[in-house]
Amino acid sequence: MAADPHLLALATAVPSFVMRQDDIAALAPRLFDRSLSEIDRLLPTYDNAGIATRYSCMPLDWYLEPHGWKERSALFQGHGVALMAEAAGRCLERAGIDASEVDALIAVSTTGIATPSLDALLMERLPFRRNLVRLPIFGLGCAGGVLGLARGAALARAEPGSRVLVLVTELCALTFRHGDNSKSNVIASALFGDGAAAALVSTAGDGPRFGPGGEHTWSDTLEIMGWHIEEDGFGVLFSRDIPAFVRSRLREATGAFLDRHGLSLQDIDRFCCHPGGAKVLDALEASFGLAPDAMTEARQVLRDYGNMSAATVLFVLERMLLDSRRGRFLLSSLGPGFTAAFQLLGSA
Numbered sequence: 001m002a003a004d005p006h007l008l009a010l011a012t013a014v015p016s017f018v019m020r021q022d023d024i025a026a027l028a029p030r031l032f033d034r035s036l037s038e039i040d041r042l043l044p045t046y047d048n049a050g051i052a053t054r055y056s057c058m059p060l061d062w063y064l065e066p067h068g069w070k071e072r073s074a075l076f077q078g079h080g081v082a083l084m085a086e087a088a089g090r091c092l093e094r095a096g097i098d099a100s101e102v103d104a105l106i107a108v109s110t111t112g113i114a115t116p117s118l119d120a121l122l123m124e125r126l127p128f129r130r131n132l133v134r135l136p137i138f139g140l141g142c143a144g145g146v147l148g149l150a151r152g153a154a155l156a157r158a159e160p161g162s163r164v165l166v167l168v169t170e171l172c173a174l175t176f177r178h179g180d181n182s183k184s185n186v187i188a189s190a191l192f193g194d195g196a197a198a199a200l201v202s203t204a205g206d207g208p209r210f211g212p213g214g215e216h217t218w219s220d221t222l223e224i225m226g227w228h229i230e231e232d233g234f235g236v237l238f239s240r241d242i243p244a245f246v247r248s249r250l251r252e253a254t255g256a257f258l259d260r261h262g263l264s265l266q267d268i269d270r271f272c273c274h275p276g277g278a279k280v281l282d283a284l285e286a287s288f289g290l291a292p293d294a295m296t297e298a299r300q301v302l303r304d305y306g307n308m309s310a311a312t313v314l315f316v317l318e319r320m321l322l323d324s325r326r327g328r329f330l331l332s333s334l335g336p337g338f339t340a341a342f343q344l345l346g347s348a
Helices: 021-031 044-048 060-064 069-095 118-123 141-158 183-191 242-260 278-287 296-305 309-320
Strands: 006-013 017-020 053-056 104-109 133-138 164-171 194-202 209-217 225-230 233-238 270-273 329-335 339-346
Touching: 006 069, 006 209, 006 309, 017 021, 021 044, 021 053, 021 060, 021 183, 044 183, 053 194, 053 296, 069 118, 069 164, 069 194, 104 118, 104 141, 118 133, 118 164, 133 141, 141 164, 141 194, 141 209, 141 225, 141 309, 141 329, 141 339, 164 309, 183 233, 194 309, 209 242, 242 278, 242 329, 242 339, 270 278, 270 296, 270 309, 278 296, 296 309, 309 329
Parallel strands: 104 133, 104 164, 270 329
Antiparallel strands: 006 194, 017 053, 164 194, 209 339, 225 233, 329 339
């Protein structure tokens, strides 16, 4: 049997512009048309989101004007690659290897479009080998961090000894569309920020050990989360019923995944979940039978960075790995489909 892969190193990065939630809330009446939106009724959302700061690749006043696909795409490619390069460089430095020693590159993102893809653009910035394997992944949304790690572990198992670099970059704030007065866009303006993460995975080396990964896609749930493609960019789509869905449906899907591998929820020592929002975290704790506020690191990441889509769960994992507690981790996140993503990770 092939050896299990290990997480050799993990690093994160954020852009330079800090967005304080109080400043965004004060600016909200200028972001939305008061006569066409529910901004006055939804202003408490900014206070109740559990977020203090977020980061953006653009200054706050950029969001006060409309912007089209061409401008957004250029900004996504430029800032997305720069942020990905920063996270990658930090990760490789922690692992003690050069970019030329990487054998496979996975690039995960759902907040912009680039062809050539981000991984190809990154190869012009960092000295990767020209014969490495590239796998760009688009469309997984918030589930992309967990599923990106799962795909990285699968590649590492398939080629024992190879080094797989999993990169996630999400410029969620950049997708904000001035002139979209929908409730979803108002809520998105209270939640989303920009960030990137990098993880090095290999069967050769030490670190937390990857167990099985998996996913579950529910039927008739395509309208719960995703994008509407509009003339000027991505129109955000997410249902207000996500917390209720998590409470009523996630435990069964998680239990089925664990049961396939001879485990149960009682065998999980630590839950590393994507913090989609404060209400979603409450629902996750209820679904998994945890004490209220049990997901300390997830709430801290939400407070300090907001929801960075696929990258967020890797920020949570980085923070959880800082302490000395050992055991079996369950990484989970939810994304378009509507899909639950799972990855087991054991102690080093």
